[in-house]
Amino acid sequence: MVKLSLTIILFLISLLTILPAPAFYLWLLAIAADEFSWVFIAVLLVVILVSFKPSAYQTPTLIVSFIALFIFASPIARAYFISKKIRNDMASAFGDHSVASQKPFSYPGLFKSNISIPYSTVSYKKTDKGNLTMDFYPSAIPGVKPCVIVVHGGSWKSGDSKQLPELNSVLASKGYHVAAINYRLAPSYQNPAPVEDVRDALAFLKEKAAAWHIDSGNFILLGRSAGAQIALLAGFTLKDPEVKGVIDFYGPADMVWGYSIPSNPLIMDSRKVMEDYLGGSYNTHPQNFEKSSPLLYVSNQSPPTLLIHGENDVLVAYEHSKRLNAKLSTNGVKHYLLTLPWATHAFDYNLNGPGGQLSTYAVMYFLKSVTN
Incomplete structure (x- = not known):
């Protein structure tokens, strides 16, 4: 249950990379989610590795983790594509x-x-x-x-x-x-x-x-x-x-x-x-x-x-x-x-x-x- 709760929290944070922050402190968190996204990705990778061991809530934990991982990676991916045409x-x-x-x-x-x-x-x-x-x-x-x-x-x-x-x-x-x-x-x-x-x-x-x-x-x-x-x-x-x-x-x-x-x-x-x-x-x-x-x-x-x-x-x-x-x-x-x-x-x-x-x-x- 702890791992699932953590992944849900991370998933909600990841949404700040695609949606406007609704409050002041969430705006500050959005800066971290956008520009330090690799930190959140690293945490999620650890959660995913640990979650491959059979346990309660394994499937929902892995599903939410992979979705959050994809979203956190999106600023990096989009930056890569912009970099190909900016010059x-x-x-x-x-x-x-x-x-x-x-x-x-x-x-x-x-x-x-x-x-x-x-x-x-x-x-x-x-x-x-x-x-x-x-x-x-x-x-x-x-x-x-x-x-x-x-x-x-x-x-x-x-x-x-x-x-x-x-x-x-x-x-x-x-x-x-x-x-x-x-x-x-x-x-x-x-x-x-x-x-x-x-x-x-x-x-x-x-x-x-x-x-x-x-x-x-x-x-x-x-x-x-x-x-x-x-x-x-x-x-x-x-x-x-x-x-x-x-x-x-x-x-x-x-x-x-x-x-x-x-x-x-x-x-x-x-x-x-x-x-x-x-x-x-x-x-x-x-x-x-x-x-x-x-x-x-x-x-x-x-x-x-x-x-x-x-x-x-x-x-x-x-x-x-x-x-x-x-x-x-x-x-x-x-x-x-x-x-x-x-x-x-x-x-x-x-x-x-x-x-x-x-x-x-x-x-x-x-x-x-x-x-x-």
């Missing part, structure tokens, strides 16, 4: 570029350890409530190199530059400077304050270009979630010719539409989050929602854009990226949408997982294409 798809979008010694996805890559590049924290802007800082990861490859500015997530009201630092180290190891910035947070500050902070971080890095060996003509903005909205808005409105591209990890691109379709309240009160950032509801401040919608600022002059989103995202609907993808297409902007059918919000918590590997490859390919 050609990105070549069509951005031109043919080689990403040296990097595969889009590999099974051994699931078990790799992360690297860590030392960084320094420096102030880049004074505000009425103290200094804003950035974590600067110098390129591990000598020479004048492009710089990626990373804008963290956190519903515009939390989070900091230390969030999900693993990709920063990967980029630095591949020859890019990385500046992970802090910005002014809601509700004390509202849009466009964070975009202004990105602008000032750009100006600061340009001043430091000679001393820090930054290629001042090659900046890329990368944001996650709320940070992606900020990065997109900055990329589309600042019109800085030195910003060569924008990378959007599961960001809200249409704030007007997003307010009309709130998230599951058991996950997040998305309307309250947006109201804190924009000064009130859409009914009372419609212009604020419009001014904060990156989608409305897309033009044929917008920089190349990489969108990365999971279809099972329960915090920021995948529809945001579909809408932005269509608008970029209409305006003839170079872009690519990497869709991960199984993935939820913050899937890149594990860079070695199926979604983490594919997204890292896409980022590296994009950087190679826009900084050459």
